[in-house]
Amino acid sequence: MGSIFPYHAVMRSVDDIIALLGGPEAAARRCGIGTEAVRKWRQARSIPPRHWPAILAATGLTLGDVVGSSAAGPDAIATTLVDLPEAPEASGPEQAASAGSEARGARAYDSSARGRGPDPQWRGPQREDSSTIHPPHGATACLVLSDGSVLWGRGFGAPATTIGEICFNTGMTGYQETLTDPSYAAQIITFTFPHIGNVGANGEDMEATSPFARGLVVKHDPTGPSNWRASRHLEDWLKSHGVPGIAGIDTRALTVRIREGVPPAGGPPNGVLCFPSDGRFDLAALRAQAANWPGLEGLDLAREVSCRQPYSWSESRWAWPDGFGRQVGPEYRVVAVDYGAKRNILRCLAAAGCEVMVVPATATADEILRHRPDGVFLSNGPGDPAATGVHAVPVIRDLLERRVPIFGICLGHQLLALALGARTYKLGRGHRGANQPVKDLASGRVEITSQNHGFAVDEATLPARARATHVSLFDGSNEGLAATDLPAFSVQYHPEASPGPSDSHHLFHRFVTMMEARASCRTGPSDACAAPSASP
Secondary structure (H helix, E strand, C coil), rough: CCEEEEEEECCCCHHHHHHHHHHHHHHHHHHHCCHHHHHHHHHHHHHHHHHHHHHHHCCCCCCCHHHHHCCCCCCCCCCECCCCCCCCCCCHHHHHHHHHHHHCCEEEEEEECCCCCCCCCCCCCCCCCCEECCCCCCCCCCEEEECEEEEEEEECCCCHHHEEEEEECCCCCHHHHHHHHHHHCEEEECCCCCCCCCCCCCCCCCCCCCCCCEEEECCCCCCCCCCCCCCECHHHHHHCCCCCECHHHEEEEEEHHHCCCCCCCCCCCEHHHHHHHCCCHHHHHHHHHHHHHCCCCCCHHHHHHCCCEEECCEEEEEECCECCCCCCCCCEEEEEEEEECCHHHHHHHCCCEEEEEEECCCCCCHHHHCCCCEEEEEECCCCHHHHHHHHHHHHHHHHHHHHEEEECHHHHHHHHHHHHHCCCEEEEEEEEEEEEEEEECCCCEEEEEEEEEEEEEEEHHCCEEEEECCCEECCCCEEEEEEEECCCCEEEEECCCCCCCCCCCCHHHHHHHHHHHHHHHCCCHHHHHHHCCCCC
């Protein structure tokens, strides 16, 4: 396996290193981590670079002792762990430039990947100022990270160059829904599941009219479709929408890198995916683009992905054998504020008995109330909630003051929290996948949920008028809240799934129950509104 990142290879297995440290418990103690983290070293077959100073100090090894060693035997791995802060010594300026490039340009292609043509090989060091870079044999695309790392692979989809935050998604199904989720705007998705493309693409599994992810990273070349619903090959679908991809990447190692964060600030890396039609790579320019892209913090992407005009929605959830249904007898009218709404959320609202009117993210409270809603839904969406909150929070506060029932999902959850007085923050790695466990604090029930978010609500900042209702069993972050004195609640995860499990569909019916309570409040005795209706 070739080096994934610009570090020198260490020919010692992870098990060797753990043994030198005195076993898993001793390794955890020396590195200031838990034994579960050591288990993940073995699972990922790599150790995060931040632990190497402690490892070298504890074992007495030096970089010279371990670089190039073959003592680990036949099952040793080329562990891409040792971050050398400076290039090797060289006798002259030309040799120094070459050595520095070699330290930064180690082969970034997974030689175990299957696909078209021979595996690319690293052709050796190249000058940083060269405008014409010759990629490894067989490589037609590269992924350049914000720290200068270069990962070579095979391009597929549309030849293009795109930039975004590099994230990973652990879902085993639903890649088409994932790529078309507006919450992935300005992101390049690394799929940890290796079999991408096996169900092809079709016209129904679209969460928006077109993909919002800027690119995708996979281990193997997309396979041909083998599903009765497929209408075209994934690669053809990507080409038609102008989305590039790169295959042949060691996605396990890349995922570890994303999860551990990029120094010095940490967090997921930004990157440029380059699949040029002419086969020419200007690595110096690509590295500059990746390093200078500002990232998602401070970006109001909801304004960019939102609809421009209000529209009505009546399509309901898909069911065998008829496909999508249609809501023809709605009982309640819901205005959905589109911060990047997924279609299946709108379908779930319709299936729950709602007439849905979708309005732009910039709609004012008066424009929303003009539709005389029984409730207001705050949708998911991309970007920094604090940036979107500049125009969204005053509107939500106005609706709260009028006691309009409110239900929020994902970005809508974060915006409701901001409107109630809490704060949000950027997660170090984000939650993206269809297997995320969440605990309902009221019932104790654990649900497996679908998630896609890089920001979270700071639970410690929730005011007295709001309480936490759900918690992530992965990292303890907030996953839900409810107002204590108002008909408003929200969740961080995606109860509509698509893709993902259906454990949380009941939340749409909770929203309907809240609207029913408000209707009773209007027509019943004066004390019918005494109790808040956001509680489960």
